[in-house]
Amino acid sequence: MKITTPRVLVVDDEADLRELLVITLGRMKLDATAAASLDEGRRLLDGGAFDLCLTDMNLGDGTGLDLIRHAAARAPQMPVAVITAYGNMEMATEAMKLGAYDFIAKPVALDRLRQLIEDGLGISRTGANDTAGGEEDSLIGQGPAMAALKQQIRKLARSQAPIYISGESGSGKERVARLIHGLGPRREKPFVAVNCGAIPSELMESEFFGHRKGSFTGAVEDRKGLFREADGGTLFLDEVADLPLHMQVKLLRAIQEKTVRPVGESREVAVNLRILCATHRDLGAEMNAGRFRQDLYYRLNVIEAHVPPLRERTEDIPALVEHVLRRLGDAWETPPPAVGEAAMAALCDYDFPGNVRELENILERAMTLCEDRRIEPAHLHLPAGDQGARPEAGQVPGRHPQLPLEDYLQEIEKQEILRALDATHWNRTAAARKLGMTFRSLRYRLKKLELDQDDGDDDSSE
Numbered sequence: 001m002k003i004t005t006p007r008v009l010v011v012d013d014e015a016d017l018r019e020l021l022v023i024t025l026g027r028m029k030l031d032a033t034a035a036a037s038l039d040e041g042r043r044l045l046d047g048g049a050f051d052l053c054l055t056d057m058n059l060g061d062g063t064g065l066d067l068i069r070h071a072a073a074r075a076p077q078m079p080v081a082v083i084t085a086y087g088n089m090e091m092a093t094e095a096m097k098l099g100a101y102d103f104i105a106k107p108v109a110l111d112r113l114r115q116l117i118e119d120g121l122g123i124s125r126t127g128a129n130d131t132a133g134g135e136e137d138s139l140i141g142q143g144p145a146m147a148a149l150k151q152q153i154r155k156l157a158r159s160q161a162p163i164y165i166s167g168e169s170g171s172g173k174e175r176v177a178r179l180i181h182g183l184g185p186r187r188e189k190p191f192v193a194v195n196c197g198a199i200p201s202e203l204m205e206s207e208f209f210g211h212r213k214g215s216f217t218g219a220v221e222d223r224k225g226l227f228r229e230a231d232g233g234t235l236f237l238d239e240v241a242d243l244p245l246h247m248q249v250k251l252l253r254a255i256q257e258k259t260v261r262p263v264g265e266s267r268e269v270a271v272n273l274r275i276l277c278a279t280h281r282d283l284g285a286e287m288n289a290g291r292f293r294q295d296l297y298y299r300l301n302v303i304e305a306h307v308p309p310l311r312e313r314t315e316d317i318p319a320l321v322e323h324v325l326r327r328l329g330d331a332w333e334t335p336p337p338a339v340g341e342a343a344m345a346a347l348c349d350y351d352f353p354g355n356v357r358e359l360e361n362i363l364e365r366a367m368t369l370c371e372d373r374r375i376e377p378a379h380l381h382l383p384a385g386d387q388g389a390r391p392e393a394g395q396v397p398g399r400h401p402q403l404p405l406e407d408y409l410q411e412i413e414k415q416e417i418l419r420a421l422d423a424t425h426w427n428r429t430a431a432a433r434k435l436g437m438t439f440r441s442l443r444y445r446l447k448k449l450e451l452d453q454d455d456g457d458d459d460s461s462e
């Protein structure tokens, strides 16, 4: 088999830097071609197929941004990285918005440069088999909103830029993050998701950056921490707005320096990962209110991908219903039930404040309640009367005549508890407060309803 040497185009009007880049590429056994101006860079791009392009931002007769635009039109599959003046985040951000996969700041550190080149060639290689094995099917929805989102995801997957995924609770933000990872060059490496709201503040540093055995009471063995677990891959920071301010500073530092220092350790450890983040809150508003650091906001929010709420893409509901029922059928080892026309119409009319997660809950319950493997409107327990309206607090859906009162009451209890847990991101203390009950009482009910997730040592004697 003939292995061709990857071709890299270097565009820089500074002779010294150009030479450094060419030498580095040569040492990496790559075939480097250099251009000293935007015009020459454009001409070379038009004339030959390159696997990668590194361009300076200042090119004398234009900017690196002009070259990225040109490359996007002529060689859309070719990854481009930019070299920026130190501290010029604005330019770097602009370049990534236009499609550059990453940037490096001057003075150019050789380790970082090599990493940048390797990442770019990785993108080039994975780009060659663009159909990426059915991964995209994991995001159900063919309507215009989802089609546009999927197209954006395909582009974003190639880049290394941090992405802020916005959208309501349960709309599919984590699924989108997984797809961005799964379609990108890091897909063979770990995808690590963390719910920032679920980690106690005092444990956060060690959870993120790891610790050394004995560095604090309770540190009985070394711990790698999430950053190092995700090394080479993607770290997904869910509910990033819940990070306390002191942790935001440390996170910013880790992202900027691409290093972490485990608790109790004196040396820094290099990490190479892509950061994706999400929150159901308005991150801009959190920043304006002083709860989210501005510098971290701009660092994470280079590009935004918005997941629309389910009520704005009702055309996707039938496909989602089919997908969820098939999945439940597989899990329960029974054929999935059919959905009657009226039930489907009721679902398409409902506004789903809890989005796809709520649809899953509704269908799971309906599948338990339905008879002869057919789901009818009564099994859905949607708010009676105005199907399009959001259920008012305290409004109870009617009991299906065949459902025993005990089961009905238990179902209401379960839904109310799940709603409170969803709203508080499974913070049980906050959920108990919301429900007007003690923590112990909530714990007891969770156990009774088999909703407890991790309470091995639970004391249910209430």
Ligand SMILES: Nc1ncnc2c1ncn2[C@@H]1O[C@H](COP(=O)(O)OP(=O)(O)OP(=O)(O)O)[C@@H](O)[C@H]1O
Residues within 6 Å of the ligand: 138, 139, 140, 141, 167, 168, 169, 170, 171, 172, 173, 174, 175, 176, 238, 279, 280, 320, 323, 356, 357, 360
């Ligand atoms: N387009 C979709 N296709 C298939 N399943 C989906 C889709 N969107 C969401 N889901 C499913 O809905 C549930 C909620 O999705 P996910 O956890 O990604 O939402 P989220 O926006 O991250 O929620 P939260 O804000 O609460 O963290 C998951 O079980 C997920 O698999």
